[in-house]
Amino acid sequence: MNSFDAALRRAVTFPDGSHRPALGLGTWRYGEMPACRRLEVRALRAALDIGYRVFDTAEMYGDGGAEQVLGEALQASWRAGELAREDIFIITKVYPHNAGTRAMRKACEASLRRLGVEQVDLYLLHWRGDVPLDETIAAFGELVQRGCIARWGVSNFDVADMRELEALPGGRACAANQVYLSVSERGAEYELLPWQQARSMPLMAYSPIDQGALAGNEALARVAARHGATAAQVALAALFAMPGVMAIPKSANEQRLRENWAAAQLQLTNEDLADLDRAFPRPSGKKPLAMI
Numbered sequence: 001m002n003s004f005d006a007a008l009r010r011a012v013t014f015p016d017g018s019h020r021p022a023l024g025l026g027t028w029r030y031g032e033m034p035a036c037r038r039l040e041v042r043a044l045r046a047a048l049d050i051g052y053r054v055f056d057t058a059e060m061y062g063d064g065g066a067e068q069v070l071g072e073a074l075q076a077s078w079r080a081g082e083l084a085r086e087d088i089f090i091i092t093k094v095y096p097h098n099a100g101t102r103a104m105r106k107a108c109e110a111s112l113r114r115l116g117v118e119q120v121d122l123y124l125l126h127w128r129g130d131v132p133l134d135e136t137i138a139a140f141g142e143l144v145q146r147g148c149i150a151r152w153g154v155s156n157f158d159v160a161d162m163r164e165l166e167a168l169p170g171g172r173a174c175a176a177n178q179v180y181l182s183v184s185e186r187g188a189e190y191e192l193l194p195w196q197q198a199r200s201m202p203l204m205a206y207s208p209i210d211q212g213a214l215a216g217n218e219a220l221a222r223v224a225a226r227h228g229a230t231a232a233q234v235a236l237a238a239l240f241a242m243p244g245v246m247a248i249p250k251s252a253n254e255q256r257l258r259e260n261w262a263a264a265q266l267q268l269t270n271e272d273l274a275d276l277d278r279a280f281p282r283p284s285g286k287k288p289l290a291m292i
């Protein structure tokens with residue numbers, strides 16, 4: 001199996017039965033500086049060329065700039081006939097203060113314009129704010145009806161929030177929850193991940209290499225040395241070993257984009273996983289969900 005097939009074979013299944021690769025690309029810090037735009041579009045086109053098909057962005061990132069840069073790269077690829085819209089899975093997020101019916105409609109339309117698409121594949125509430133959840137569910141439902149979004153989900157929701165959401169009318173339509181999960185930040189493994197696994201609701205692991213810090217971790221480097229891999233690749237492979245987890249590492253560097261992509265080929269052994277458990281103990285009880 002080549003690395004393209006390997007990465008695409010690691011998949012997560014959504015509640016509607018659709019499958020998507022378990023490796024996506026994060027875009028936080030993209031689109032913040034106009035001077036970097038050309039290089040960022042180039043990095044995103046390289047990502048498409050490498051095989052990335054899932055892209056995570058947000059109206060917050062670069063104040064819409066990340067959506068614009070992503071849109072520019074996708075349009076260029078579609079115009080060149082390299083890929084089609086249906087090959088790509090676009091995730092974007094709405095600010096909590098835009099999570100009411102009218103504000104969400106406007107926010108979503110602005111995201112669609114910046115991305116240059118007619119529909120987003122997954123629209124997430126970035127974190128829980130003051131708008132009542134039932135109003136947010138209704139707003140998401142309206143956008144689904146209008147065809148602006150294919151499905152919706154949440155981010156930074158702990159189990160109690162998920163239970164509350166699920167109990168509301170329409171709440172069971174939630175398709176995903178994106179939270180901080182990495183080998184060093186394992187709190188979500190205790191209760192949230194099993195809860196989501198039981199519902200076939202993917203858990204999207206953000207900051208999976210602790211914003212770059214895990215690339216220099218010695219315990220990961222020791223495991224990596226057995227495989228001729230890097231510490232960052234082991235950090236990602238440890239997440240791929242968990243069913244129902246999608247990791248969305250960010251990189252704007254072609255070499256690291258390739259490195260992270262190749263992590264999907266890395267099969268950790270039981271010995272590797274036991275060593276990681278010793279270096280980064282599994283949670284032994286419930287802790288509040290970590291957030292970045």
Ligand SMILES: NC(=O)c1ccc[n+]([C@@H]2O[C@H](COP(=O)([O-])OP(=O)(O)OC[C@H]3O[C@@H](n4cnc5c(N)ncnc54)[C@H](OP(=O)(O)O)[C@@H]3O)[C@@H](O)[C@H]2O)c1
Binds near residue numbers: 026205207215249
């Ligand atoms: N829902 C939320 O509240 C939330 C919160 C945080 C993040 N997110 C999403 O999750 C994505 C990923 O999280 P993140 O960006 O916070 O952190 P991350 O993916 O853990 O790390 C990204 C950082 O690590 C560097 N990096 C990437 N690959 C590397 C490698 N192989 N070796 C060494 N360094 C590497 C990147 O630099 P280079 O670009 O220079 O490679 C960047 O500085 C975000 O981009 C965003 O889409 C969501």
